[in-house]
Amino acid sequence: MISTDDEDLKTHGYSEWSTVNPNTLPVAVAYPRSTEDVAAIARICHRYRVPLIPFSGGTSLEGNFSAPYGGVSVDFAFMDRILQLNKDDMDVVVQPSVGWQDLNQTLADMGAGLFFPVDPGPTAKIGGMVGTNCSGTNAVRYGTMKDWVVNLTVVLADGRIIKTRRRPRKSSAGYNLNGLFVGSEGTLGIVTEATLKLAVVPEVYSVGVVSFPTIRDAATAAAGVMQAGVPVTCLEIMDEVQMRVVNLSGNTAPRTWKELPTLFFKFAGSKASVAENISTVQAITSRNRGEEFEFAKDEREQQLLWSARKESLWSMLALRKEGQDVLSHAGSTDVAVPLSRLADLIEVSKQEMDELGMFASILGHVGDGNFHESIMYNKQDPSERQKVAVCVHNMVNRALNMEGTCTGEHSIGWGKKESLVKEVGQETVDVMATIKRSLDERWILNPGKIMDVPWMRKETHPAKGDVVVTPIRGVEKKASVE
Amino acid sequence: MISTDDEDLKTHGYSEWSTVNPNTLPVAVAYPRSTEDVAAIARICHRYRVPLIPFSGGTSLEGNFSAPYGGVSVDFAFMDRILQLNKDDMDVVVQPSVGWQDLNQTLADMGAGLFFPVDPGPTAKIGGMVGTNCSGTNAVRYGTMKDWVVNLTVVLADGRIIKTRRRPRKSSAGYNLNGLFVGSEGTLGIVTEATLKLAVVPEVYSVGVVSFPTIRDAATAAAGVMQAGVPVTCLEIMDEVQMRVVNLSGNTAPRTWKELPTLFFKFAGSKASVAENISTVQAITSRNRGEEFEFAKDEREQQLLWSARKESLWSMLALRKEGQDVLSHAGSTDVAVPLSRLADLIEVSKQEMDELGMFASILGHVGDGNFHESIMYNKQDPSERQKVAVCVHNMVNRALNMEGTCTGEHSIGWGKKESLVKEVGQETVDVMATIKRSLDERWILNPGKIMDVPWMRKETHPAKGDVVVTPIRGVEKKASVE
Numbered sequence: 030m031i032s033t034d035d036e037d038l039k040t041h042g043y044s045e046w047s048t049v050n051p052n053t054l055p056v057a058v059a060y061p062r063s064t065e066d067v068a069a070i071a072r073i074c075h076r077y078r079v080p081l082i083p084f085s086g087g088t089s090l091e092g093n094f095s096a097p098y099g100g101v102s103v104d105f106a107f108m109d110r111i112l113q114l115n116k117d118d119m120d121v122v123v124q125p126s127v128g129w130q131d132l133n134q135t136l137a138d139m140g141a142g143l144f145f146p147v148d149p150g151p152t153a154k155i156g157g158m159v160g161t162n163c164s165g166t167n168a169v170r171y172g173t174m175k176d177w178v179v180n181l182t183v184v185l186a187d188g189r190i191i192k193t194r195r196r197p198r199k200s201s202a203g204y205n206l207n208g209l210f211v212g213s214e215g216t217l218g219i220v221t222e223a224t225l226k227l228a229v230v231p232e233v234y235s236v237g238v239v240s241f242p243t244i245r246d247a248a249t250a251a252a253g254v255m256q257a258g259v260p261v262t263c264l265e266i267m268d269e270v271q272m273r274v275v276n277l278s279g280n281t282a283p284r285t286w287k288e289l290p291t292l293f294f295k296f297a298g299s300k301a302s303v304a305e306n307i308s309t310v311q312a313i314t315s316r317n318r319g320e321e322f323e324f325a326k327d328e329r330e331q332q333l334l335w336s337a338r339k340e341s342l343w344s345m346l347a348l349r350k351e352g353q354d355v356l357s358h359a360g361s362t363d364v365a366v367p368l369s370r371l372a373d374l375i376e377v378s379k380q381e382m383d384e385l386g387m388f389a390s391i392l393g394h395v396g397d398g399n400f401h402e403s404i405m406y407n408k409q410d411p412s413e414r415q416k417v418a419v420c421v422h423n424m425v426n427r428a429l430n431m432e433g434t435c436t437g438e439h440s441i442g443w444g445k446k447e448s449l450v451k452e453v454g455q456e457t458v459d460v461m462a463t464i465k466r467s468l469d470e471r472w473i474l475n476p477g478k479i480m481d482v483p484w485m486r487k488e489t490h491p492a493k494g495d496v497v498v499t500p501i502r503g504v505e506k507k508a509s510v511e
Numbered sequence: 512m513i514s515t516d517d518e519d520l521k522t523h524g525y526s527e528w529s530t531v532n533p534n535t536l537p538v539a540v541a542y543p544r545s546t547e548d549v550a551a552i553a554r555i556c557h558r559y560r561v562p563l564i565p566f567s568g569g570t571s572l573e574g575n576f577s578a579p580y581g582g583v584s585v586d587f588a589f590m591d592r593i594l595q596l597n598k599d600d601m602d603v604v605v606q607p608s609v610g611w612q613d614l615n616q617t618l619a620d621m622g623a624g625l626f627f628p629v630d631p632g633p634t635a636k637i638g639g640m641v642g643t644n645c646s647g648t649n650a651v652r653y654g655t656m657k658d659w660v661v662n663l664t665v666v667l668a669d670g671r672i673i674k675t676r677r678r679p680r681k682s683s684a685g686y687n688l689n690g691l692f693v694g695s696e697g698t699l700g701i702v703t704e705a706t707l708k709l710a711v712v713p714e715v716y717s718v719g720v721v722s723f724p725t726i727r728d729a730a731t732a733a734a735g736v737m738q739a740g741v742p743v744t745c746l747e748i749m750d751e752v753q754m755r756v757v758n759l760s761g762n763t764a765p766r767t768w769k770e771l772p773t774l775f776f777k778f779a780g781s782k783a784s785v786a787e788n789i790s791t792v793q794a795i796t797s798r799n800r801g802e803e804f805e806f807a808k809d810e811r812e813q814q815l816l817w818s819a820r821k822e823s824l825w826s827m828l829a830l831r832k833e834g835q836d837v838l839s840h841a842g843s844t845d846v847a848v849p850l851s852r853l854a855d856l857i858e859v860s861k862q863e864m865d866e867l868g869m870f871a872s873i874l875g876h877v878g879d880g881n882f883h884e885s886i887m888y889n890k891q892d893p894s895e896r897q898k899v900a901v902c903v904h905n906m907v908n909r910a911l912n913m914e915g916t917c918t919g920e921h922s923i924g925w926g927k928k929e930s931l932v933k934e935v936g937q938e939t940v941d942v943m944a945t946i947k948r949s950l951d952e953r954w955i956l957n958p959g960k961i962m963d964v965p966w967m968r969k970e971t972h973p974a975k976g977d978v979v980v981t982p983i984r985g986v987e988k989k990a991s992v993e
Contacts, residue, residue, distance in 0.1 A: 117738060117851035162683045175687060176658065191939045196914035197847040199879040201644045201694055201922040203931050203961050204943045205657060208690020212683055229740025256599060258711025260742075299791075302784045309781075365679040369599035397681040432678035440683040449685050457673045460950065461686045467949030468942065479685050 030060040030107075041084055041102035042095055049444040051097035051477075055082060058102045064182055064190055064221040067103060071219065072188035074101060074473055081186075082475050083215040085125045085156035088149075090363075091442025093161060093214055097477040098485070103219065105156050112222070116141055119227045120179055120196065125156025125220060136227070143227035146171035149438070151339055159220050161440035162212030166263040166295070166338065169255075169396030171228060173438065175211040182222035183210055186469040196224055209464075214440055215475040217468045231297035234262075235307065236325040236334055239314050240289035244268055244379050244391065247290040248372035250317035251395040255368055259309050263295035264396030265338055268379065271390040271403070278344035280337040284330065292319070292395070293338055341392055345403050362421055365399035366433030374431055375400060378424050385416050399437030426451075441479045449479065512542040512589075523564075523584035528572055531926040533579035533959075537564060540584045546664055546672055546703040549585060553701065554670035556583060556955055563668075564957050565697040567607045567638030570631075572845075573924025575643060575696055579959040580967070585701065587638050594704070598623055601709045602661055602678065607638025607702060618709070625709040628653035631920070633821055641702050643922035644694030648745040648777070648820065651737075651878030653710060655920065657693040664704035665692055668951040678706055691946075696922055697957040699950045713779035716744075717789065718807040718816055721796045722771035726750050726861050726873065729772040730854035732799035733877040737850055741791050745777035746878030747820055750861065753872040753885070760826035762819040766812065774801070774877070775820055823874055827885050844903055847881035848915030856913055857882060860906050867898050881919030908933075923961045931961065 032038075033056070042054035061067045074081045080100025087094060096102065109126035114136075121143075123132065130151055133144050148165035149158060157163070159181065164173040171177075180194035183206075193206040210218055241247040247266055254264060267275070269288045276285045294310060296303045311322060325331040337344070366374050375391060382389040382402060393400025402424065406413040425435045425448050435448035450458050462480050466472070476482045514520075515538070524536035543549045556563045562582025569576060578584060591608035596618075605614065612633055615626050630647035631640060639645070641663065646655040653659075662676035665688075675688040692700055723729040729748055736746060749757070751770045758767045776792060778785045793804055807813040819826070848856050857873060864871040864884060875882025884906065888895040907917045907930050917930035932940050944962050948954070958964045 115849065115851065117734070118849035119738065120849070162687065164681065164683075168681065172658070173681060173683075175690060176654070185942070189938055191942055192935065193939065195911065195916060195934060196849050197880055197916040197919065198849070199646065199650065199655060199847050199876075199881055199919045200916035201655075201918045201920050202916045202927075202934055203694075203923055203940065204699075204946060205644065205690050205694045206939070206942065208657060208687050208693075209946075211690075212685075212687045217686075229738070231740070252599070256601065256711070258713070299784075299787055301787050302781075305781055305783050365681050367597065367600035367602070367678050367680070369597065394681075398679055399681055429677065434677060434679040434682035434684045436683045437679065437681045438683050441685055445684075452677060452684055453674065456671055457675065457688070458685065460667070460673055460688065463949045464686060464691075464946055467945045 032058045032060070040087070041104060044087065044089070044092070044095070046088070046090055047092045047095070047444065048090060049092045051092065051095050051443060053097055053099055055096040055102040056099045058084075058104050060104050060107050062107045064184065067184045067219055067221050068188040068190050070101065070103060071184050071186065075187045075471060078471050078473060080473050080476050081219065083125070083156060083160065083219050086128065086152050086154035087157075088153045089157055089161060089442060090439050091444035093157070093440060093442035093478060095443050097443060098482070100473070100476075105154075108221065111135060114139070114141065115196075116143065118196070119143055119229070120198070120224055121145070121227055122222065122224045123155050124222060125159075126154050128152060128154045129158065142230050144230050145177070145225055146228045147174050147177055148339075155223055155225070156220055159211050159223060160214045161438070164394070164397070164438040166265055166335075166394060168394060168438070169264050170260060170262045175208055177226045178207045178211055179224040179226055181207060181210055181220050183218035183220055185218050186471065186474050198226060212440060214442065214478045216465055216478055217474065219474070231262075232299045233297070233303055234331060235296040235303050236331040237294045237296070237307065237322045238286065238291050238334070239294070239319045239322050240287045240291050241317065241319050242289070244290040245372045245376045246318045247292050248375045248395060250314045250319055251292055252368045252371055253313045253317065254310055255396055257309065257313060259306050260298070261294055261306065261310065261396065262297040263293065264394070265293040266375070266391070266393055266395035266400060267291050267293065267338065267341070268391045270388070271341060271392045274341060274344045274348060274390065275337040277348060278337065280340065280344065281330070281333040284333075286323075287320075293334070295335070338392075341403070345390075345405065349405055362402035362424055363399070363436045363439045364425060364428035364433055365397060365437030366428050366431045368398050370431040370433065371395065371398050374427055374433070377427065378402065381420055381423060385420055387413070387417070394437070397437060398433070443478055446480060514540045514542070522569070523566055523576065523586060524578040526569065526571070526574070526577070528570070529574045529577070529926065530572060531574050533574065533577050533925060535579055535581055537578040537584040538581045540566075540586050542586050542589050544589045546666065549666045549701055549703050550670040550672050552583065552585060553666050553668065557669045557953060560953050560955060562955050562958050563701065565607070565638060565642065565701050568610065568634050568636035569639075570635045571639055571643060571924060572921050573926035575639070575922060575924035575960060577925050579925060580964070582955070582958075587636075590703065593617060596621070596623065597678075598625065600678070601625060601711070602680070602706055603627070603709055604704065604706045605637050606704060607641075608636050610634060610636045611640065623709075624712050626712050627659070627707060628710045629656050629659055630821075637705055637707070638702060641693050641705055642696045643920070646876070646879070646920040648747055648817075648876060650876060650920070651746050652742060652744045657690055659708045660689045660693055661706040661708055663689060663692055663702050663706075665700035665702055667700050668953065668956050673700075680708060694922060696924065696960045698947055698960055699956065701956070713744075714781045715779070715785055716813060717778040717785050718813040719776050719778070719789065719804045720768065720773050720816070721776070721801045721804050722769045722773050723799065723801050724771070726772040727854045727858045728800045729774050730857045730877060732796045732801055733774055734850045734853055735795045735799060736792055737878055739791065739795060741788050742780070743776055743788065743792065743878065744779040745775065746876070747775040748857070748873070748875055748877035748882060749773050749775065749820065749823070750873045752870070753823060753874045756823060756826045756830060756872065757819040759830060760819065762822065762826065763812070763815045768805075769802075775816070777817070820874075823885070827872075827887065831887055844884035844906060845881070845918045845921045846907060846910035846915055847879060847919030848910050848913045850880050852913040852915070853877065853880050856909055856915070859909065860884065863902055863905060867902055869895070869899070876919070879919060880915070925960055928962060
């Protein structure tokens with residue numbers, strides 16, 4: 030099925046959550062129903078040099094599924110099935126449009142005793158999760174997407190179909206193509222099927238929060254918990270502004286929380302080990318001026334509290350005044366740094382944000398040294414836009430100076446290419462481009478993401494902040510005979 | 512420093528532990544002292560199209576550092592320093608010839624409270640460990656080499672130097688080059704420096720063994736422990752023959768062990784969690800006809816017992832009669848399968864080995880579905896050689912039929928290329944070759960490993976089992992202009 034409906038094109042090429050959107054849309058949306066369908070689409074697009082952009086949940090934040098060069102958006106809406114559950118092997122075979130929450134609901138309904146632990150935004154789907162090497166609050170215990178992929182079925186640029194591996198949980202057989210395709214944002218191949226490891230559901234969970242007088246104390250305590258090797262399941266930070274957002278949202282009503290810098294902990298395991306971990310963590314937090322722990326009283330409150338954290342972006346959105354836009358809590362502000370630099374970076378960034386005089390907050394996966402800023406501002410006001418841009422720019426630079434990364438989990442997409450070059454250097458990006466070219470000589474797979482198309486030039490439209498793309502005359506020819 | 516000493520060339524091109532050795536040696540051994548030295552060597556070799564083969568511990572088992580096309584062995588003997596310990600960040604920067612045991616000894620001496628958990632053969636070094644994506648007994652809890660690399664400094668085929676990442680523990684910035692270079696056996700670039708994550712040393716350890724009437728019972732119990740999600744640190748299997756080898760070796764004297772199929776467990780964590788894990792595991796093993804647990808009485812006995820497991824290859828070697836050779840416990844027999852198939856595969860393989868009428872045993876990292884066979888046989892006896900070859904061949908095929916892999920941790924090297932094609936298919940190997948060609952057009956980086964050089968033909972010399980390599984006339988030219 031192919032759609033050229035205007036609304037469909039817009040949904041597949043534009044995202045209000047994205048920090049950046051090019052001023053173009055795909056020319057069509059294809060809805061394949063099988064790997065063979067995708068291969069057929071790829072063969073045609075390869076022949077006519079038409080860009081191919083995979084699409085599943087559409088929740089990414091850096092224009093990852095945008096269509097700066099037009100082309101066909103490949104929406105996996107009809108490839109949303111769990112194909113096979115291998116309970117005894119603790120793995121599952123899924124299509125790209127399976128949502129991680131739906132997968133976990135299905136596993137729970139079946140009483141499988143297993144779950145998929147990678148937990149990005151609630152509506153994210155496996156295809157995009159593979160593309161961005163996403164993570165989420167569980168990453169501190171369970172790692173990121175790349176750690177949970179057993180094998181992938183991939184359609185290459187010219188329509189060939191490969192499978193990266195068979196189904197062992199461990200292998201050293203040849204190049205780790207799983208590791209390469211995960212996080213490559215559909216620029217090297219289109220993933221049509223994935224075998225994922227599953228984890229055993231812990232016996233009990235406990236969710237606790239603890240407030241600190243300053244954000245530095247909270248960040249220092251978080252690093253201390255990691256350095257002590259306590260196997261916490263989640264370790265999140267939220268500043269006083271973000272706590273206020275939770276209260277204002279009413280998501281955990283009637284319960285409200287102190288509007289102070291706060292650490293959220295999730296503990297999991299056996300009853301005894303959870304109790305022990307809590308006591309170890311309490312010792313560390315109180316050494317860092319943490320108050321008493323407050324625990325969620327029951328499973329319902331645990332879920333409310335956790336969903337308050339997970340839905341913080343939406344809570345921010347719900348609070349915005351007319352004309353205000355949220356610079357998504359992700360987007361340009363997804364830095365991660367070595368643990369020892371965390372408190373410094375958070376403190377300085379927070380201070381700078383406060384000086385902006387705007388409604389801004391910090392939250393993040395502090396156990397991984399990874400955090401985000403949410404800033405509410407008026408996109409129509411050039412001076413506000415400028416201030417936010419400077420603030421975000423400074424934050425990324427500061428993280429890089431601390432040997433960190435510009436993106437802990439949201440990936441590069443269309444929006445962060447310049448930061449990537451700054452982070453790893455042009456020669457390393459050249460190596461990525463060499464690999465890209467070797468697997469996609471015609472540069473049809475999600476072109477313009479992670480790195481520029483060698484023969485295209487990107488310009489920012491000064492009036493709108495939109496991006497205009499123009500081919501550089503003569504370069505295409507040169508590049509293609511290199 | 513460059514050596515052309517005969518003994519040196521032999522040490523760097525031949526391994527008695529390897530399942531296969533080509534009939535050639537490197538023409539020289541280079542001993543660089545810095546990344547810049549390696550880059551200079553690469554530039555020269557690139558210019559003159561001379562193969563470059565990285566060498567560190569020399570413990571690999573599939574001819575990974577052999578020199579089928581001659582060339583220069585790059586021995587990192589003088590690049591053996593720990594460059595930087597970032598205690599608060601829980602990472603360390605090392606050169607390729609740092610041994611993992613030495614690294615851990617240094618960390619212990621410093622009282623860092625941290626260790627590097629990837630534990631392959633005792634004398635393995637970081638360079639080769641990165642090359643093969645190795646693992647070891649800790650993998651069931653801590654994962655494999657690829658999970659512990661933060662960034663790599665890599666010298667490319669033409670001498671360019673890149674760094675894959677900065678130093679955050681988590682990142683989604685561009686292609687995961689760590690994941691690609693780890694396990695690529697020096698065929699894509701030469702690693703000269705690595706930043707590795709470290710883990711926190713657990714409060715206590717406990718080592719326990721439990722015997723079973725049959726190997727099937729032991730394997731079933733092992734799968735049961737994994738399916739219950741018990742966070743064991745190690746879960747090893749040894750059959751009755753291997754237990755006899757431990758007793759005969761005298762390594763744990765005066766203590767001896769029952770010569771029955773046995774599971775080795777290592778537990779780690781807080782005292783309470785270790786006690787709890789042991790009790791959960793005991794319930795599972797006794798359901799599977801396991802006897803009572805025997806625990807190592809103190810730390811000395813723990814270490815003796817564990818080293819008995821780790822040194823099983825050497826124990827086997829010590830027991831061999833004159834003229835007998837060990838088909839290393841690794842080598843061709845490093846299969847891994849989904850957990851549910853483990854008991855079947857081990858049982859059938861064991862039966863086939865017994866029917867050989869040779870001294871053969873099974874041991875392995877059964878928690879990962881990964882195990883090895885050790886077979887002692889007389890290399891000079893064509894009929895024994897033939898029988899072993901058939902047995903190994905069958906075992907690999909059986910694992911592949913069970914959706915497994917031909918190599919859980921020792922990688923492909925020179926010896927397992929045909930199995931790789933069988934495992935993932937020619938089209939997937941072609942993708943690997945495409946990536947290889949893009950980064951090393953002249954095919955000078957460890958050529959002949961993982962995949963054949965497109966323009967060379969491999970032949971087995973019928974009399975000696977050695978391998979003779981001859982260029983295919985005319986193909987080189989064709990390949991180089993593709």
